[in-house]
Amino acid sequence: GESVGLHLPTLSVQEGDNSIINCAYSNSASDYFIWYKQESGKGPQFIIDIRSNMDKRQGQRVTVLLNKTVKHLSLQIAATQPGDSAVYFCAENNAGGTSYGKLTFGQGTILTVHP
Amino acid sequence: DGGITQSPKYLFRKEGQNVTLSCEQNLNHDAMYWYRQDPGQGLRLIYYSQIVNDFQKGDIAEGYSVSREKKESFPLTVTSAQKNPTAFYLCASTGGDGEKLFFGSGTQLSVL
Numbered sequence: 001g002e003s004v005g006l007h008l009p010t011l012s013v014q015e016g017d018n019s020i021i022n023c024a025y026s027n028s029a030s031d032y033f034i035w036y037k038q039e040s041g042k043g044p045q046f047i048i049d050i051r052s053n054m055d056k057r058q059g060q061r062v063t064v065l066l067n068k069t070v071k072h073l074s075l076q077i078a079a080t081q082p083g084d085s086a087v088y089f090c091a092e093n094n095a096g097g098t099s100y101g102k103l104t105f106g107q108g109t110i111l112t113v114h115p
Numbered sequence: 116d117g118g119i120t121q122s123p124k125y126l127f128r129k130e131g132q133n134v135t136l137s138c139e140q141n142l143n144h145d146a147m148y149w150y151r152q153d154p155g156q157g158l159r160l161i162y163y164s165q166i167v168n169d170f171q172k173g174d175i176a177e178g179y180s181v182s183r184e185k186k187e188s189f190p191l192t193v194t195s196a197q198k199n200p201t202a203f204y205l206c207a208s209t210g211g212d213g214e215k216l217f218f219g220s221g222t223q224l225s226v227l
Contacts, residue, residue, distance in 0.1 A: 008155050034215075034216070041221070041223075042220055042221065043218030043219050043220050043221050044158070044218050045218070046215055046216070049215065089157055091157075091158075100146075100209050101148045101163060101207060101208070102160060102163060102173070103158070103216060105157030105159070106157050
């Protein structure tokens with residue numbers, strides 16, 4: 001119905017706290033997962049990715065955890081800053097390496113960081 | 116600067132009109148994609164092209180058409196058959212390492 005998608009999950013944190021954003025994916029055949037950050041009126045920005053043969057991957061201030069048993073993905077942001085405020089999307093790919101850009105996106109989570 | 120350029124930023128369509136959204140990339144990427152985003156929702160794949168002169172339908176291709184005559188360009192036409200065209204349209208590409216989908220800045224299409 002019309003209300004689908006209008007009630008995004010939200011996460012509100014204080015500056016300096018660690019943030020954890022969760023995502024449940026749908027396809028057990030997916031073998032590549034990505035997190036994107038999207039600011040209002042802009043295109044999504046790549047944050048970090050992980051392949052299904054890994055459980056954890058770290059970047060600068062970010063860590064992605066993958067639990068294939070329960071089909072769960074999480075994004076951890078350390079020392080969250082006001083500039084991290086945005087909508088965060090997880091995405092999965094099950095094209096088996098033939099077309100990495102064919103992604104299925106989650107609904108998104110709104111992160112708000114208070115100074 | 117290398118990147119993906121979408122134009123226009125804002126576009127208005129009259130009922131029964133076809134409109135074309137432009138997407139150009141200078142990243143030398145082989146594959147290009149069009150996604151649609153509705154308010155408060157994730158992105159959905161409309162069409163994609165992995166090589167010049169070839170393209171495939173995505174999950175919501177009805178009411179849309181594309182062409183891929185040049186590697187750098189992948190325009191999307193929103194036809195009059197698309198009854199609910201109001202959305203944010205995002206063009207993207209993958210290349211070099213095959214992964215890491217890069218997005219343009221988007222076109223907001225609205226109906227007058």
